[in-house]
Amino acid sequence: MSVGIKELMAEAEAQVRSVTPAEAADLLADEGTVFVDIRDVRELQRDGLVQGARHAPRGMLEFWIDPESPYHKPYFAEDKTFVFYCASGWRSLLATQVAQRMGLKCASLRGGFTAWRESALPVETRD
Numbered sequence: 812m813s814v815g816i817k818e819l820m821a822e823a824e825a826q827v828r829s830v831t832p833a834e835a836a837d838l839l840a841d842e843g844t845v846f847v848d849i850r851d852v853r854e855l856q857r858d859g860l861v862q863g864a865r866h867a868p869r870g871m872l873e874f875w876i877d878p879e880s881p882y883h884k885p886y887f888a889e890d891k892t893f894v895f896y897c898a899s900g901w902r903s904l905l906a907t908q909v910a911q912r913m914g915l916k917c918a919s920l921r922g923g924f925t926a927w928r929e930s931a932l933p934v935e936t937r938d
Contacts (some may be wrong), residue, residue, distance in 0.1 A: 823919075827886050829900075830921060833860070846865065847895050896920035
């Protein structure tokens with residue numbers, strides 16, 4: 812193997828902005844910021860999500876971001892900053908790197924949803 816997950820993560824960490832749960836919480840009321848949960852829908856149903864977050868499954872993210880894609884979601888074309896998160900922050904770190912390469916202003920939530928919940932920040936449930 813020429814490159815492993817440790818190298819991929821280190822590269823992404825060097826290229827993208829990461830925010831702590833406390834820094835991210837300050838962005839909740841900012842209309843120019845959109846939180847994006849990239850976890851599997853079963854994780855959302857089981858654990859909830861950041862209050863007001865959008866859901867974009869990791870496997871569809873690039874297709875939803877690209878305006879040329881038949882799967883494009885218009886909210887990704889808005890002039891906003893996107894804060895991506897997953898359970899631990901690993902998937903979202905790589906997703907943030909890709910989204911940034913695709914032209915979005917974005918950040919990754921350090922520690923992911925686990926760190927968010929451990930910080931006792933607002934969570935909503937999803938059926």
